[in-house]
Amino acid sequence: MKLFHRLRTVKPKTFDIVLSLGLTCAVGTGVYQYYKYQCDSLLEAQETPKKHSLFPENMMKKFKKAPELNLELPVVEAILTKAPGIPPPIDRDYPVQLVVNLDTTIEVKPISKQYKYPYWTFNGTVPGPFIRARVGDVMQVNYLNLDETGMAHNIDFHCVTGPGGGAEMLLAEKDEEKTGFFKLLTSGLFIYHCAAGPVPSHISNGMYGLMLVEPEEGLPKVDKEFYVMQSEFYCEPSDDDPKLMEHSYANGLDEKPTYVVFNGREGSLIDTPLLANTGERIRFYFGNAGPNLSSSFHVIGAIFDKVFREGDLVSPPERNVQVTQVPPGGATMIEFEAIVPGTYSFVDHAIFRIEKGAVGFLKIAGAPRPDIYHGMDRPKRCPGCKLHQ
Template identity: 45%
Template sequence: PDPAAVSVAANPASVPAAIGARAPQTLKYRMETVELPGKLDDGTSFTYWTFNRQVPGPMLRARVGDTVELTLFNARDSKMIHSIDLHAVTGGHGGGQHTQVAPGQEKTVTFKALNPGLYVYHCATPLVPQHIAAGMYGMILVEPEGGLSKVDREYYVMQGEMYTGRPHGAPVHQEANLEKMANELPDYYVFNGEVGALSKTHKLQAKVGETVRIYFGVGGPNKISSFHIIGEIFDKVYSEGSISSPKHDVQTTLVAPGGATIVELKVQHPGSYLLVDHALSRAGKGAVGVLEVTGEPVPGVYHAGAVQ
């Protein structure tokens, strides 16, 4: 493995503050595309292509009606051209048409946030799936007029898959395998970019009685996720990132590659709850996270043994 490898896993608690009820404004964001060696697993590294040195890239937040000015700078030591396509954008290939940025250059696009919802963004430079599989994806939340309901904790989680030249767990610096990518045969499934990102590097945390909201997306580039939390039920699910009409009492929700969902749950019993893709063989390839809940259990909800 590369001795210079660092963790690129985005902290799931790094969620921008809620916007709520305010008039539309002009927001300015600046992002940098960086290629760097990162920790893929214990003893394994990989050359990631990133937005702002993290996977997923930073979560962006706006409200419907806002005008967003987004500048993309490509680091001078990059080897590749990079770009950004935001699914929240109408026109210009989501911004990808006008943000093809060579190393050391920058470009800016301006767009109006027309539709509320949770949207994926990703690099749109050929080979697009190669750029995505290397870590170039993230999400932008466009709040509805008046904002979202208040919750106690918000988290930002994305799933991706990675295609490597050596098998899963090989103690080497892994290189991307484009043949496996074309045949959709991943060696790794990861939450927030690396194995253990949400179980070792970071954990989601909550206290009994709190309501947790998770912004969950799939960078892909190819595989659907069956998102599930072992030992919990989603009280609300905003399917496909649409905020208009939530579903209630959902066990597992499908999220397409390039798609997103918002889930909410009120935690009522302490313990370690596992975030998984319920295509469960993928847990062995890295797709496991932890929601650590502390506090006193709600009487009667759960206990080991017979009725007392």
């Protein structure tokens, strides 16, 4: 304290300036750290990392109100999950302003054991994240275009009522962020995709995902939920890199896909199979991004006891279905019981497509059921078969 008084006596003006600057820096750092802590806590709750700016002014934009909608709803940030994960069921009985943060980057990742591919992504993944909402919610979409190539992108949500499904409102140039508010009037399981021109290129390069809008009463509880999305890739080998595939618009026009895959790449759900146990009820949220082919979705060795065709969650479901048709741009919700343990293949039953990647595995663990499934000899696998493991 003596030194403090001595300094103040000797150089009062200089000392006051230094003291003021010091206090300003300390308060400023504290405010920044507070906002950064708030942002970090929020982001840690998400499974998908965000690239939206962490600065306070953008936080205010992220959670801004929608006065035109004349609503005062609680503001909630949506939990977004990477396939095959699904966000938890909605347990509220009231609508919210649901904030959905999406961005676009180009990501070079393996498309097969041999090749990589420059995917156009939502939040860095193909398919894009699964979004779960409730009918009556107002969805606030913050869309940030981080594609360094300079392409413009947007999002057409099939669950949105209005021209373009929101695409024109969300068209974002390079480094631009767009925000749109959409009241969800209709329940169902829906596709979203980029609809910037040329649309076939934006879809067939990976820009799509699934969104569930739950009915007011919610969905019946099940034990396991999986997010699986089929799509095609139209490719030709790169002239510059022997390990890289590039997009071929000509092959897309001819409807001759190089790959027909589940969850973005060949072997995605073979390398990491879906897991369940006997006695569990299983639900698939299955989408088909196309862009050209319909899917004949089938789980070999299981019968779907409920199929909500076309993603219609209001009408009574179809019962006891072997194969269900899912058109490009469509989705379906499928349920069945895990009864007999073992490895189940699921395929597009247009069966040549298994050679292009349209096969995955569901492994069901549990005690054998010889009362249902029994042979006199040990099971034997056919050599070279892609369906049985």
